[in-house]
Amino acid sequence: MVDAIVFSSVTKTVLTADGPKSLIKDVNLNFEAGGIYGIIGLGGAGKTTLLKLVDHTLTPTSGTISVLGQDLGALDDRGLAAVQAQISKVGVFPDFDPDRTILESVAIAAGEDPEAHEPDEKARAKAFRLLREVSLRSQKDTYPAQLSGGELQRAAVAKAFASDPRIVLLDEATAAQDHLESLDILRLVQQFAHESNATVLLATHEISAVKEICDHIVVLDRGLVVEEGVTHAVLADPQAAQTRIFTQSASSLGKVQTLLDGHDPVVDLRPGQKLISLRYVHEDVSEPLVSLVTRKFGIDVNIMLADVQIVGKYPIGGIVAVFEGPERNIRDAIAFLRSKKVRVEVLAEN
Numbered sequence: 001m002v003d004a005i006v007f008s009s010v011t012k013t014v015l016t017a018d019g020p021k022s023l024i025k026d027v028n029l030n031f032e033a034g035g036i037y038g039i040i041g042l043g044g045a046g047k048t049t050l051l052k053l054v055d056h057t058l059t060p061t062s063g064t065i066s067v068l069g070q071d072l073g074a075l076d077d078r079g080l081a082a083v084q085a086q087i088s089k090v091g092v093f094p095d096f097d098p099d100r101t102i103l104e105s106v107a108i109a110a111g112e113d114p115e116a117h118e119p120d121e122k123a124r125a126k127a128f129r130l131l132r133e134v135s136l137r138s139q140k141d142t143y144p145a146q147l148s149g150g151e152l153q154r155a156a157v158a159k160a161f162a163s164d165p166r167i168v169l170l171d172e173a174t175a176a177q178d179h180l181e182s183l184d185i186l187r188l189v190q191q192f193a194h195e196s197n198a199t200v201l202l203a204t205h206e207i208s209a210v211k212e213i214c215d216h217i218v219v220l221d222r223g224l225v226v227e228e229g230v231t232h233a234v235l236a237d238p239q240a241a242q243t244r245i246f247t248q249s250a251s252s253l254g255k256v257q258t259l260l261d262g263h264d265p266v267v268d269l270r271p272g273q274k275l276i277s278l279r280y281v282h283e284d285v286s287e288p289l290v291s292l293v294t295r296k297f298g299i300d301v302n303i304m305l306a307d308v309q310i311v312g313k314y315p316i317g318g319i320v321a322v323f324e325g326p327e328r329n330i331r332d333a334i335a336f337l338r339s340k341k342v343r344v345e346v347l348a349e350n
């Protein structure tokens with residue numbers, strides 16, 4: 001795979017009233033061409049900084065950044081402009097000329113000359129096609145102020161892809177939309193990216209957005225990359241504390257800890273019972289493992305919470321269940337489950 005973007009030991013430091021502050025620290029990342037990457041982190045983690053370094057809106061304090069095979073630090077203005085012309089951006093709020101119709105704005109982006117005042121017929125035809133794809137055909141001649149936030153963001157996605165960019169940077173592009181609108185926008189990004197083989201970087205604090213369309217995930221925490229990898233693998237078995245905060249916040253399985261902390265009667269265990277969490281970290285969960293251990297080891301398994309989601313094509317998640325039976329049988333059942341690459345944790349026992 002060819003890399004569209006490579007960060008090598010990149011640090012960005014700014015001077016603040018409290019002294020120097022590193023927004024991004026010694027970041028090494030390779031973004032493959034055609035990949036859809038979720039850059040996730042809490043507010044202030046450095047997501048926007050990372051995106052701004054890609055299109056050279058910010059320059060690194062140290063390290064090198066290569067975009068589309070070019071070392072940004074070594075380019076002259078012309079070379080830089082040529083790289084930047086192949087990058088599109090979508091922010092939280094869509095950026096449209098209020099005095100132009102949606103069709104005109106998208107057509108200008110689709111035209112050969114981005115400075116052109118009037119788009120030509122070919123560009124208009126392309127803009128029309130894109131607006132039809134984002135379900136804005138009937139609103140093509142309206143002005144930005146006449147569209148809802150979600151509609152305008154769909155138009156912004158059409159505009160971003162109109163210039164056939166090699167790289168698309170989305171900074172919290174769905175943060176101002178409701179869940180269904182976000183889904184629509186994300187799926188359009190995925191569709192256009194796959195059709196054009198563009199590389200997409202989606203900066204977000206919403207793990208649901210990453211699960212929806214990103215094949216890779218990069219987790220940032222206070223300027224550091226704390227975890228990265230293929231989305232379903234990272235989310236199935238997160239290693240960094242920051243990643244676990246995101247996965248737990250999105251899963252109902254985390255509720256069990258609240259129940260345990262609050263000594264909720266639901267988690268009162270009788271003698272011989274164990275409260276166990278099972279997490280699927282393997283791609284194949286096709287075997288009916290719960291019914292298998294019940295039969296094979298002669299124990300009862302009573303499921304309390306279950307949360308299995310499909311990420312990409314892979315099921316991730318798990319269950320929390322009460323295991324009941326002879327101590328030895330439960331121990332053997334746990335060993336069996338672990339041999340099947342299920343992550344088993346005894347949360348409480350009596």
Ligand SMILES: Nc1ncnc2c1ncn2[C@@H]1O[C@H](COP(=O)(O)OP(=O)(O)OP(=O)(O)O)[C@@H](O)[C@H]1O
Pocket residue numbers: 014015016021023041042043044045046047048049050205
């Ligand atoms: N020019 C600057 N001078 C000083 N501090 C800055 C500057 N730009 C950003 N920061 C700080 O650097 C940190 C990283 O900012 P950045 O915008 O990259 O984070 P983020 O992950 O995108 O956050 P958010 O999700 O809130 O947008 C933040 O603490 C921010 O306040």
